[in-house]
Amino acid sequence: MLRSFSLGLLIAVSAQAFCQSALKLKLPDSGDFVPFSSKGPATKLPDPAAKGVNGAAILSVTSGDDTANVLDRSAGNIASTPAAKVKGAWAPKPTDYKAASQVTIHVEANAAPADSAEVELSDGTKRAPIIIDSSAKGDAVFFNVKDGKDTVTIHYRDAKGETRQTIQEFDLTQSRQDISPKWTVALADVPQSAPTTAAPATPASAPAPAPAKPAQPANPIGSFFVYIGALALAGAVGYGIMRYFKSNPGPISAKLEQLGVQIPKAGTDPLTSAAPYAPDPIAKPAPPQKIILDGAAPDPLPSAAPIYTPTPAPVAAPMVSSPSLVTDQGVVLPLSDGDTTVGRDVGLGLSLAAETTVSRKHATLTKNGNDVTLQDLGSTNGTFVNGARVQTPVVLRSGDAVQFGSTKFVYRA
DSSP states (O other), X not given: OHHXXXXXXXXXHHHHHHHEEEEEEEOOSSSOEEEEEESSXXXXXXXXXXXXXXXXXXXXXXXXOOEEEEEETTTTEEEEEEGGGOOSEEOOOGGGEEEEEEEEEEEEETTEEOSXXXXXXXXXXXXXXXXXXXXXXXXXXXXXXXXXXXEEEEEEEOTTSOEEEEEEEEEEOTTOSOXXXXXXXXXXXXXXXXXXXXXXOOOTTSOOOXXXXXXXXXXXXXXXXXXXXXXXXXXXXHHXXXXXXXXXXXXXXXXXXXXXXXXXXXXXXXXSOSSOOOOOOOOOOOOOOOOOOTTOOSSOOOTTSOOOOOOOOOOOOOOOSSSEEEOTTOOEEEOOSEEEEEESSTTSSEEOTTOTTSOTTOEEEEEETTEEEEEEOSOSSOEEETTEEOSSOEEOOTTOEEEETTEEEEEEO
């Protein structure tokens, strides 16, 4: 029986030695480093409560794992190497930390977290896509993401129920300021989600007031012609009544007498002679006085001239003194020297915060003297010049139609 126990103990010790192997590490004397092993590239991080180590250390590589990793928690980077290639002790160099420990892709739809999408991250490492739902609040978290140009592909359904995809590229650097980067991708043409909470009911006795319409600026030229037209119409009506009264004095006099109005007749006035009474002729109404505006022609209009509304002259393009973007309403937005970033983020050189078709950082306008170059920053809905989507930097010419998403401008220089 003693021999059986000894044999079992020997087998257990051998199994333990087979299951784990010790790998020597040589880490910096200061910092917060956590060694761990994984099967292939690491797909998760070590326990946040794991204690960091420095200097000489031992990494126990579990059976089935073939990769040794060191997490530098102070910088959020990971160094990795095949465990079988380590001879002696592994001392990771600063340039060996070539991956970010964690990257979050935040997916938005209608300026709110997306309820449903499939998110893929391509950095040269084969990894499964992440499906997000409403509980994820639009976030898909990836671990051990390699530095460089990383591509994010998102599959979703649009308002028509058709499957669509959007692709965006991000630049991940080892010496970034944010140790856990969070990249935002906005989806286009996504149906509005139903509100999660009911709006408070408005009492029946106090209905919600309708939003006030913005006051339109008065047009002095239009008001002038409306006033002249009204005076002319009143004069024409009065003249017509006068003509009808002179042509039909009998019926009108009888009607006025029925109403109690005394009409003088010939021979009834003691101050007049025996000659037949002739009523004083009704004078024509004086023609309306012309209202003269500043800058109007001084020559008066003939009283018999027809009233008409002239065709307004086309509005001239606004004058600009330096390269500028002009809105549909004629508002001039001068461009500053250097780079002007266009997007929905507040605080940019040109912030279009209310435009949902504009990405957070959509495009840049670089002014060098009187030359302005337009470059798209990987926006979701694209940047266009004269209807053509911008793929490479474009030097703008005065009169070019510039469009960010669905927001339109005209470039003037």
